[in-house]
Amino acid sequence: MASDLSPAPAGAAASQEAQWDAVRGLFMNDPGEVYLNTGSWGLLPRSAYETLVAAIRERELNPTRQHALQRERVRGARRRLAAFVGADPADLALLMNVTVAINVVVNGLPWQPGDEILASDQEYGAIDNCLHNAAARWGITVRRAKVPIPPTCPEDVVRAFEAGLTERTRLLLCSHITTGTGLIAPVRALADLAHAHGALIAIDGAHAPGMIPLDLAACGCDFYGGNCHKWLCAPQGVGFLHAAPAVQERLRHLVVGWGYSSDGATASSDGRPLIKGEPYMWGLEQWGTFSMPEQIAMGEAVRLQEEIGPERIAARGRKLAAHLRQRMAAYPWARLISPSHPDMTGSISTFLLDGFGSMKLGEALYDRYRITAPAGPQGPGHRIRVSTHIYNTFDQVDRLVAALEELHAEAARGR
Numbered sequence: 001m002a003s004d005l006s007p008a009p010a011g012a013a014a015s016q017e018a019q020w021d022a023v024r025g026l027f028m029n030d031p032g033e034v035y036l037n038t039g040s041w042g043l044l045p046r047s048a049y050e051t052l053v054a055a056i057r058e059r060e061l062n063p064t065r066q067h068a069l070q071r072e073r074v075r076g077a078r079r080r081l082a083a084f085v086g087a088d089p090a091d092l093a094l095l096m097n098v099t100v101a102i103n104v105v106v107n108g109l110p111w112q113p114g115d116e117i118l119a120s121d122q123e124y125g126a127i128d129n130c131l132h133n134a135a136a137r138w139g140i141t142v143r144r145a146k147v148p149i150p151p152t153c154p155e156d157v158v159r160a161f162e163a164g165l166t167e168r169t170r171l172l173l174c175s176h177i178t179t180g181t182g183l184i185a186p187v188r189a190l191a192d193l194a195h196a197h198g199a200l201i202a203i204d205g206a207h208a209p210g211m212i213p214l215d216l217a218a219c220g221c222d223f224y225g226g227n228c229h230k231w232l233c234a235p236q237g238v239g240f241l242h243a244a245p246a247v248q249e250r251l252r253h254l255v256v257g258w259g260y261s262s263d264g265a266t267a268s269s270d271g272r273p274l275i276k277g278e279p280y281m282w283g284l285e286q287w288g289t290f291s292m293p294e295q296i297a298m299g300e301a302v303r304l305q306e307e308i309g310p311e312r313i314a315a316r317g318r319k320l321a322a323h324l325r326q327r328m329a330a331y332p333w334a335r336l337i338s339p340s341h342p343d344m345t346g347s348i349s350t351f352l353l354d355g356f357g358s359m360k361l362g363e364a365l366y367d368r369y370r371i372t373a374p375a376g377p378q379g380p381g382h383r384i385r386v387s388t389h390i391y392n393t394f395d396q397v398d399r400l401v402a403a404l405e406e407l408h409a410e411a412a413r414g415r
């Protein structure tokens with residue numbers, strides 16, 4: 001398989017598309033449908049699906065004997081994931097998703113009344129709820145950095161956060177890639193800004209793993225939550241929280257179970273905190289019995305993306321997105337609100353659409369064209385978010401554009 005996924009010679013466009021067709025065949029695609037919603041859930045690679053089903057079967061044949069064996073396989077998956085995102089496996093807690101990861105941070109840090117969290121005004125709704133709850137629970141203040149839609153350059157994001165800082169700011173929170181428009185934030189610059197003001201920084205990396213290359217050890221962030229079920233195409237229910245060793249002990253257990261020790265933490269030979277002789281972060285993930293086959297299959301999903309290559313994956317998604325944006329630019333009723341700056345754009349393209357009336361656009365796209373892309377009303381018009389990943393094709397992008405053109409024409413005729 002490695003030879004099938006190796007890069008084609010430069011200029012061999014047809015050969016490259018043939019290789020991407022081969023990649024597409026590795027995923028659980030429905031050949032009669034167009035799936036453009038990786039921003040919510042990715043499609044499983046067939047090998048990850050087979051790994052998942054096999055691990056479930058092995059577990060159910062003898063749950064007692066398989067428990068220790070599968071725990072060891074989870075450790076192998078953790079090591080693979082850590083290498084893929086540029087981290088030490090000791091610094092990764094495997095959790096259900098980013099919502100859980102950010103809750104572990106926000107509700108695990110010690111707060112004093114009047115402390116402030118500075119978040120962007122474009123965070124995911126579940127994280128907004130987490131922040132609202134924390135404000136009511138701990139007596140803290142949540143302030144918002146007003147980021148333009150779209151920003152023209154990374155400095156726009158940094159300036160928005162800089163303007164929101166106060167002497168009471170204790171934590172900056174920002175999405176690495178926003179769920180609404182796919183804005184890629186300058187996380188290193190934001191980390192430097194936070195630390196220069198004596199604050200910590202937490203990053204919601206829901207969309208980054210599998211869309212863009214990551215190096216968590218070099219990004220300078222104190223806390224980084226990631227999802228594996230989106231662009232990494234792992235089973236649902238697998239995510240992670242990465243914490244720098246120096247700040248791990250600041251996190252209190254959100255759920256107290258076997259990962260807690262009444263004796264407190266000790267330290268490894270390299271200074272990392274331990275609980276019961278194991279990494280501190282592993283203690284934070286122990287919430288009782290959990291399903292391990294999904295985490296085992298995550299390791300296989302990572303292996304496939306390693307084989308394809310993170311840089312090639314990012315480039316493919318951007319190339320498809322650029323094609324979509326070029327096609328949509330021809331229509332006066334479509335306005336791109338995703339950033340166009342090359343350092344801030346990836347595989348998510350969001351458009352505001354006029355002229356579709358009261359049409360249930362998302363339903364129409366699926367019912368009539370078998371195209372899945374989140375689309376719905378926003379203000380007087382509609383909004384559509386399109387995710388382009390390695391199992392998508394230029395033809396699929398063209399089919400979406402043609403469908404939108406046809407539906408818009410029908411709406412104009414009052415149908």
